[in-house]
Amino acid sequence: MPLKNTSIVSGAQTKFGYLDGISQREMFAEAVDKATVEVGIPKKDIQAAFVGTFIPEMLIHQGHSAPLLLDFAGLRGLPATRHEAACASGATALRAAVMAIESGFYDTVLVAGSEKMTSVSTNRATEALAAAADDMFESSMGLTFPGVFAIAAVAHMEKYGTSPEDLALAAVKAHKNASTNPLAQFQKEITLEKAMTPRYIAWPLRLFDCSPISDGAAAIVLTSKEKAKQYTDTPVDVVGTGQASASMNLCDREDFTSFEASVSASKTAYKMAGLGPKDMDFAVVHDCFTIAEIIASEDIGFFKPGEGAKALRDGVTALDGDKPINPMGGLKAVGHPVGATGVKQAVVVYRELIGEAGANQVAKHDTGFMHNFGGTGASCVVNIFRRSDA
Numbered sequence: 343m344p345l346k347n348t349s350i351v352s353g354a355q356t357k358f359g360y361l362d363g364i365s366q367r368e369m370f371a372e373a374v375d376k377a378t379v380e381v382g383i384p385k386k387d388i389q390a391a392f393v394g395t396f397i398p399e400m401l402i403h404q405g406h407s408a409p410l411l412l413d414f415a416g417l418r419g420l421p422a423t424r425h426e427a428a429c430a431s432g433a434t435a436l437r438a439a440v441m442a443i444e445s446g447f448y449d450t451v452l453v454a455g456s457e458k459m460t461s462v463s464t465n466r467a468t469e470a471l472a473a474a475a476d477d478m479f480e481s482s483m484g485l486t487f488p489g490v491f492a493i494a495a496v497a498h499m500e501k502y503g504t505s506p507e508d509l510a511l512a513a514v515k516a517h518k519n520a521s522t523n524p525l526a527q528f529q530k531e532i533t534l535e536k537a538m539t540p541r542y543i544a545w546p547l548r549l550f551d552c553s554p555i556s557d558g559a560a561a562i563v564l565t566s567k568e569k570a571k572q573y574t575d576t577p578v579d580v581v582g583t584g585q586a587s588a589s590m591n592l593c594d595r596e597d598f599t600s601f602e603a604s605v606s607a608s609k610t611a612y613k614m615a616g617l618g619p620k621d622m623d624f625a626v627v628h629d630c631f632t633i634a635e636i637i638a639s640e641d642i643g644f645f646k647p648g649e650g651a652k653a654l655r656d657g658v659t660a661l662d663g664d665k666p667i668n669p670m671g672g673l674k675a676v677g678h679p680v681g682a683t684g685v686k687q688a689v690v691v692y693r694e695l696i697g698e699a700g701a702n703q704v705a706k707h708d709t710g711f712m713h714n715f716g717g718t719g720a721s722c723v724v725n726i727f728r729r730s731d732a
Contacts, residue, residue, distance in 0.1 A: 353689035358558035358677030359527035394432035394455030395681035428474035430716030432684025433723035456559035457679035474717035476591035488544035497598035502648035510537035512632035520671025522701035527677035556677030582615030582726035603722035604641035619643035628715035708732035
């Protein structure tokens with residue numbers, strides 16, 4: 343069934359990074375205020391809230407997050423639901439909100455995501471993140487997320503000839519784009535030589551192949567198309583959405599060079615939108631590791647299997663390329679506060695489509711693609727957006 347009734351009318355995020363002295367609830371409230379009252383959308387118009395957050399129980403000893411965060415943001419009393427799908431928590435919240443608007447149950451809702459990750463040690467954060475993998479077969483045996491994606495990188499290298507330098511080029515591109523994004527965690531370009539510095543996290547993944555531990559929050563407001571013009575002259579329509587799941591553990595997978603949930607969710611979203619990869623002007627994909635961007639670019643249909651690295655080398659996915667990917671820097675350089683990531687991705691697409699991405703504006707911006715990935719590939723949510731006047 344095609345989507346007919348849902349528009350984004352505002353979107354905002356906090357700065358991502360090490361936000362010392364700022365709590366999760368404060369970040370959340372900041373993002374909500376930027377997406378509502380600061381752009382002329384009264385909070386009283388919000389009818390429900392869909393909240394993405396992954397592991398506050400392990401990071402800040404706090405559960406029951408949705409009503410807590412809503413209360414602190416000045417929205418006490420609203421129906422508030424927390425959505426958890428590891429790194430795809432924000433996008434599952436967004437998808438649920440889209441379905442609520444499409445059904446006619448609500449006409450104005452808030453989607454917001456946040457995570458406070460730097461309040462614990464790196465070891466503790468790594469342990470917490472490992473909860474998104476299969477504990478019985480992987481996490482308890484010592485396999486971490488860098489390890490999983492290192493396996494994917496080795497498989498891709500063996501099957502398609504992808505090189506460590508290709509991975510490093512993805513990092514260089516990410517940092518270049520983030521260098522002009524004032525909300526990014528890392529706002530400094532890096533050289534290819536620096537990206538290839540042999541500080542291995544899990545061979546062949548080096549330090550610069552991995553996204554950082556981050557704090558941050560993001561929020562968007564969704565309305566029915568009928569109400570959208572009350573709030574903005576430049577609404578962005580949600581025209582396709584897809585969600586899929588796959589095996590949690592690697593031993594049940596047939597191919598490490600592709601993630602079946604990404605492929606399936608993309609096909610569902612394209613079919614719903616009546617569009618295909620060739621119709622997409624740019625994409626925001628889940629680049630938790632550099633190899634993840636290369637594989638995602640193939641899984642979403644932008645390039646054939648094995649050709650993602652070549653497209654990267656040839657500049658096709660650069661900010662000024664024919665198929666820009668992660669024009670503001672992606673998770674790799676902007677940061678990855680897990681519950682906020684999927685919502686932040688929607689904010690990026692929204693800003694690009696309305697032409698307000700500043701130095702990171704893509705030239706062609708009628709349609710945008712968003713890919714949010716959960717854990718080691720057990721969840722994936724895809725959304726396709728189009729400018730209302732496109």
